[in-house]
Amino acid sequence: MIDKVIKIAEKASIEILKIYEDNNFKITIKDDDSPVTRADLASNKLIIEGLNQISDYPIITEETPISYEIRKNWRKFWLVDPLDGTKDFISKNGEFTINIALIENNKPILGVVYIPITNDVYYAKKGGGAYKNNSRIFNNSKRKDLIGSDSNFHSTEETKEFFIKHNITQINKYGSSIKICKLAEGLIDIYPRFNGTKEWDIAASHIIANEANCKIIDLNTKEELVYNKRNIKNNFFIATRNNLILY
Structure with missing residues (x-):
């Protein structure tokens, strides 16, 4: 299919x-x-x-x-x-x-x-x-100098503060689902999202990330994002490789 x-x-x-x-x-x-x-x-x-x-x-x-x-x-x-x-x-x-x-x-x-x-x-x-x-x-990176990613148009102060807090100085900006796809490739290590996305923005790249040794964690539940909720807005999340915990 x-x-x-x-x-x-x-x-x-x-x-x-x-x-x-x-x-x-x-x-x-x-x-x-x-x-x-x-x-x-x-x-x-x-x-x-x-x-x-x-x-x-x-x-x-x-x-x-x-x-x-x-x-x-x-x-x-x-x-x-x-x-x-x-x-x-x-x-x-x-x-x-x-x-x-x-x-x-x-x-x-x-x-x-x-x-x-x-x-x-x-x-x-x-x-x-x-x-x-x-x-x-497959993202098998073990980089200690982490590479972050941010949105071209939807960056927030919280995102900037997150990068400062975790000493992430290299930040690659991409549009759309490309950010999570770059994570799956191992070209970035972490993508925090602290403003609005909808379920259809993330779902396709979510399974790609999961199958490439990555995760997308809902910051409210501390579990993977889920779909078909009453409100189709996603909670804030962090997408990262499986061997990295920064949430």
């Missing part, structure tokens, strides 16, 4: 890049003050059509959220961000992704993160390892 999901992401990527190169984004602002472009909507349509062709599982996307009363008993469903990093897309820095995850019993069991600009794809399924393109990725 994962090969079919990658093909769906590739098709959505082609449509996103057409709009990216055309520059006619048609930006509107949603109720939560986040931007949406016609690329988000075009990708959303293609992904929903594609997923409906390969399974009967229900679909939640950033552009088509579902009320908790409808989804609360769903055991298995798709969770999609058709264009993660809309601000990165609008700024034309290339650091936006397509995120497609399959959730089972509140945890991701399959994830695809596709980067349209580079045609790189990260993917994983539970128990099957994590990959970038056709190469296995």
Whole structure:
């Protein structure tokens, strides 16, 4: 199934890049003050059509959220961000992704993160390892001089204070799900997030991280993030390799 999901992401990527190169984004602002472009909507349509062709599982996307009363008993469903990093897309820095995850019993069991600009794809399924393109990725770093990561557009004072507290001086900034994918590759050691994300922002990269010897810890529960909550906002979290505890 994962090969079919990658093909769906590739098709959505082609449509996103057409709009990216055309520059006619048609930006509107949603109720939560986040931007949406016609690329988000075009990708959303293609992904929903594609997923409906390969399974009967229900679909939640950033552009088509579902009320908790409808989804609360769903055991298995798709969770999609058709264009993660809309601000990165609008700024034309290339650091936006397509995120497609399959959730089972509140945890991701399959994830695809596709980067349209580079045609790189990260993917994983539970128990099957994590990959970038056709190469296995695994974070076995034991670096003592830690490399942190932060968002291009969503950095906070708490994040800066965290890095100072833990003497982390090298901080690599990336957009969208790329940060967690870089963690899975072993190129960074830790990514703290102290402001708002939604479940569809993280789910696909979460299983990739887990299969690459990494974890994403909810700072409220001190456990891995879970999905299909009543409120689809994630609590603040720290993504890090398994052999590192800084929370």
